[in-house]
Amino acid sequence: xxxxxxxxxxxxxxxxxxxxxxxxxxxxxxxxxxxxxxxxxxxxxxxxxxxxxxxxxxxxxxxxxxxxxxxxxxxxxxxxxxxxxxxxxxxxxxxxxxxxxxxxxxxxxxxxxxxxxxxxxxxxxxxxxxxxxxxxxxxxxxxxxxxxxxxxxxxxxxxxxxxxxxxxxxxxxxxxxxxxxxxxxxxxxxxxxxxxxxxxxxxxxxxxxxxxxxxxxxxxxxxxxxxxxxxxxxxxxxxxxxxxxxxxxxxxxxxxxxxxxxxxxxxxxxxxxxxxxxxxxxxxxxxxxxxxxxxxxxxxxxxxxxxxxxxxxxxxxxxxxxxxxxxxxxxxxxxxxxxxxxxxxxxxxxxxxxxxxxxxxxxxxxxxxxxxxxxxxxxxxxxxxxxxxxxxxxxxxxxxxxxxxxxxxxxxxxxxxxxxxxxxxxxxxxxxxxxxxxxxxxxxxxxxxxxxxxxxxxxxxxxxxxxxxxxxxxxxxxxxxxxxxxxxxxxxxxxxxxxxxxxxxxxxxxxxxxxxxxxxxxxxxxxxxxxxxxxxxxxxxxxxxxxxxxxxxxxxxxxxxxxxxxxxxxxxxxxxxxxxxxxxxxxxxxxxxxxxxxxxxxxxxxxxxxxxxxxxxxxxxxxxxxxxxxxxxxxxxxxxxxxxxxxxxxxxxxxxxx
Amino acid sequence: xxxxxxxxxxxxxxxxxxxxxxxxxxxxxxxxxxxxxxxxxxxxxxxxxxxxxxxxxxxxxxxxxxxxxxxxxxxxxxxxxxxxxxxxxxxxxxxxxxxxxxxxxxx
Numbered sequence: 141x142x143x144x145x146x147x148x149x150x151x152x153x154x155x156x157x158x159x160x161x162x163x164x165x166x167x168x169x170x171x172x173x174x175x176x177x178x179x180x181x182x183x184x185x186x187x188x189x190x191x192x193x194x195x196x197x198x199x200x201x202x203x204x205x206x207x208x209x210x211x212x213x214x215x216x217x218x219x220x221x222x223x224x225x226x227x228x229x230x231x232x233x234x235x236x237x238x239x240x241x242x243x244x245x246x247x248x249x250x251x252x253x254x255x256x257x258x259x260x261x262x263x264x265x266x267x268x269x270x271x272x273x274x275x276x277x278x279x280x281x282x283x284x285x286x287x288x289x290x291x292x293x294x295x296x297x298x299x300x301x302x303x304x305x306x307x308x309x310x311x312x313x314x315x316x317x318x319x320x321x322x323x324x325x326x327x328x329x330x331x332x333x334x335x336x337x338x339x340x341x342x343x344x345x346x347x348x349x350x351x352x353x354x355x356x357x358x359x360x361x362x363x364x365x366x367x368x369x370x371x372x373x374x375x376x377x378x379x380x381x382x383x384x385x386x387x388x389x390x391x392x393x394x395x396x397x398x399x400x401x402x403x404x405x406x407x408x409x410x411x412x413x414x415x416x417x418x419x420x421x422x423x424x425x426x427x428x429x430x431x432x433x434x435x436x437x438x439x440x441x442x443x444x445x446x447x448x449x450x451x452x453x454x455x456x457x458x459x460x461x462x463x464x465x466x467x468x469x470x471x472x473x474x475x476x477x478x479x480x481x482x483x484x485x486x487x488x489x490x491x492x493x494x495x496x497x498x499x500x501x502x503x504x505x506x507x508x509x510x511x512x513x514x515x516x517x518x519x520x521x522x523x524x525x526x527x528x529x530x531x532x533x534x535x536x537x538x539x540x541x542x543x544x545x546x547x548x549x550x551x552x553x554x555x556x557x558x559x560x561x562x563x564x565x566x567x568x569x570x571x572x573x574x575x576x577x578x579x580x581x582x583x584x585x586x587x588x589x590x591x592x593x594x595x596x597x598x599x600x601x602x603x604x605x606x607x608x609x610x611x612x613x614x615x616x617x618x619x620x621x622x623x624x625x626x627x628x629x630x631x632x633x634x635x636x637x638x639x640x641x642x643x644x645x646x647x648x649x650x651x652x653x654x655x656x657x658x659x660x661x662x663x664x665x666x667x668x669x670x671x672x673x674x675x676x677x678x679x680x681x682x683x684x685x686x687x688x689x690x691x692x693x694x695x696x697x698x699x700x701x702x703x704x705x706x707x708x709x710x711x712x713x714x715x716x717x718x719x720x721x722x723x724x725x726x727x728x729x730x731x732x733x734x735x736x737x738x739x740x741x742x743x744x745x746x747x748x749x750x751x752x753x754x755x756x757x758x759x760x761x762x763x764x765x766x767x768x769x770x771x772x773x774x775x776x777x778x779x780x781x782x783x784x785x786x787x788x789x790x791x792x793x794x795x796x797x798x
Numbered sequence: 799x800x801x802x803x804x805x806x807x808x809x810x811x812x813x814x815x816x817x818x819x820x821x822x823x824x825x826x827x828x829x830x831x832x833x834x835x836x837x838x839x840x841x842x843x844x845x846x847x848x849x850x851x852x853x854x855x856x857x858x859x860x861x862x863x864x865x866x867x868x869x870x871x872x873x874x875x876x877x878x879x880x881x882x883x884x885x886x887x888x889x890x891x892x893x894x895x896x897x898x899x900x901x902x903x904x905x
Contacts, residue, residue, distance in 0.1 A: 170822050170855040177814045241854050263860045264808040 160184045160275070163202065165195040165221065166210035166239060171261070175208060178268055182275075192216025193333055196224065196352040199231065206235045206278050208271075209255070211242060215333040215408075216351055219253045224348040226254035235278035237271075242306065322413035325401075326355045330371055339413055344390050355411070363387055367396075374400045374409060385416070393417045435613055436494065436633075443488040444734070447761025448688060450488070451783035454481045455694030458786045462701055478785075485783050486547075488761075493547055493630030493637075494613055502769070504537040504663040505545070507591055511568055514549045524563030525556075531570045536591050536660035543781075544634045551627040552595045552654055558618070559599025559652065567596040578641060578657055585641060589660040596653040602646040610644065680727035680797060681705040685715040685743065686759075687735040691782075695730070698786055704793075712738025716746050723751050727797060733760040733768060741771045748775070755796050759784070801900065808860060816901070822859060823898050826852050830891065833871070837883065845875040845883070852890065864893050 162184050164175040172188045179186045189195035193215040211218035225231050238250045238258040250258040259270045316323055322339030326332050335350050343358055356364045370381050383396040397412035457477050464471055508531040519527050556566050573592045575585045609615045611632040616625035635642045639659045646652035682704045686692045692708055699706045709715035712735055733740035747754045761782040768779055777796045805815040829848040836844035853868035867886040874882035
């Protein structure tokens with residue numbers, strides 16, 4: 141009697157302890173049925189799921205004590221499922237038991253993915269025993285068997301085909317893990333069941349956060365509907381779809397390739413996720429560069445025509461001024477016109493500078509001298525700015541066009557001064573640097589030495605948005621009519637045209653610093669030319685060559701006023717004819733570069749053939765990619781830029797004929 | 799085909815066995831159909847998968863002949879031995895029909 145009671149108590153107590161909440165996850169209905177029956181009979185509560193995805197759904201509201209998990213299942217396999225479950229806090233105490241049909245082919249290190257035990261699938265009676273043993277183990281909470289041993293492995297035998305399948309699977313894993321594109325698999329409902337490492341890193345979430353979550357949730361609200369529509373489209377057509385965007389994921393631009401997969405019962409979609417941010421950025425850069433080039437060509441063309449135009453105005457005004465004295469009623473007006481022409485010509489210089497078409501005369505110059513002279517002249521016009529100069533004594537020379545560098549300096553000074561309307565300090569510094577010290581925005585400077593010019597002001601400074609745009613042509617922060625937006629654009633063009641670099645640092649309220657790097661030259665610097673000699677009458681004969689009637693007219697008058705005898709040619713061919721006839725009496729040829737039929741360059745070459753000692757002064761309002769430089773390199777004696785006034789012409793001619 | 803003995807061997811109740819076997823018949827015939835279709839399409843992978851599925855379930859139920867035949871199909875599929883597949887396919891079909899009959903007769 142006592143024994144009976146004791147047995148009863150043991151069974152009863154045992155039953156109480158044994159009653160568990162169980163979840164069985166397996167894709168074969170027969171296994172699910174068998175397990176349900178078995179566990180139900182033992183008094184446990186059993187729920188079943190066909191795959192990892194459904195299991196996770198059930199686990200949202202069901203907290204089992206024991207979970208049986210089939211290793212090989214579609215829509216999130218056993219291993220992954222274990223890893224995910226192990227991360228769910230509510231299921232920390234759950235006992236995970238792997239059901240394995242491949243136990244014989246592979247060593248299942250079930251502890252490595254968080255499982256507590258492993259049962260090999262086999263005949264029902266044996267399986268039942270193993271299940272019971274596993275449950276007892278769970279009850280006792282013995283922890284893991286050492287060493288991890290699959291229960292029932294003795295009853296199972298290796299199957300070759302499975303080994304083969306597993307090896308193929310490994311190959312695909314290697315590919316999927318190493319790809320540069322992200323691969324995801326989603327169910328027709330849009331739930332993620334697989335992600336490869338690249339997808340995980342592109343999306344920047346963990347694998348368990350992603351698995352069983354909604355694919356469309358990864359995208360911005362405004363894009364979700366579009367993606368959903370595509371997914372629906374695939375259901376209907378079963379055709380691959382490329383979604384090229386624009387689509388943003390995690391701050392990157394991406395493109396999607398949606399590929400339907402028909403696999404027996406299962407229809408899922410493979411998504412290939414590609415990061416196209418880099419490609420788009422380069423496309424944008426290319427378009428920008430093309431735009432800039434187009435603007436440059438346009439600017440250059442306009443500048444040329446303008447300069448010719450201004451030349452005529454300047455010439456006529458100069459001639460008029462020669463004939464009148466200050467008492468003349470219109471004297472002031474003429475002077476005003478002259479000043480305006482100067483302004484106009486400065487503007488065209490800016491345009492040409494921006495278009496990087498201003499490489500005319502490169503000479504080794506002493507930048508310190510130029511900075512000192514230019515800043516002094518500038519300082520006289522803005523008395524409320526204190527200029528501090530720290531110019532290196534041993535500064536390298538640099539090959540530059542003096543006029544253009546003067547333009548750069550003036551632009552920088554003017555900008556700084558405008559940032560300090562109430563006055564302030566302007567710091568100018570020059571130094572020698574090595575290319576390694578140039579830490580630019582990602583570019584690698586050409587090797588060698590450079591000279592660094594730093595222009596710092598204590599003005600209002602700029603915010604980062606402004607900084608991004610300051611070198612853009614026609615961008616200005618000044619009111620309409622007060623700024624052309626060309627100053628820094630032309631500065632940039634000139635610096636780049638000289639093979640240099642320019643950087644800016646600024647903070648709103650804390651002033652700005654511009655850094656200009658110019659390649660150093662090994663040659664010793666030449667003294668800067670200071671135009672100072674007065675106009676005086678000259679002797680000699682000049683052959684004037686230009687295709688534009690008005691320019692020819694005014695230039696002839698100017699030359700005559702200066703005292704030269706003038707021969708006129710309206711084209712290259714005519715120039716050669718005249719030169720052949722009069723070469724002995726011609727002292728100088730004033731030659732325009734841009735002419736139809738035969739350009740200045742060709743004319744020069746032909747003239748040189750006739751008389752190698754011919755003296756030629758080139759003139760132009762515009763140079764195409766250093767055309768002037770090329771002709772200069774062939775031995776031309778000088779260059780003068782239109783529009784030029786009488787003084788400039790006089791000096792240039794005298795310099796050659798000296 | 800003695801369900802009672804079968805149930806005893808597997809150490810489960812007869813009515814439980816009945817449920818399981820019924821399900822087994824259904825899923826296996828479905829797998830067979832897929833197998834057949836895959837053979838016509840000359841698509842190996844579904845053949846292997848279907849055979850694998852039948853083999854697993856048959857193993858659980860202790861149906862060694864069906865289990866063996868399914869295993870042979872798996873191997874043969876890889877090496878394209880069509881006749882071997884056909885032969886074993888017929889064996890499985892026959893066995894399944896026998897079991898289905900037994901179930902219908904309700905013994």
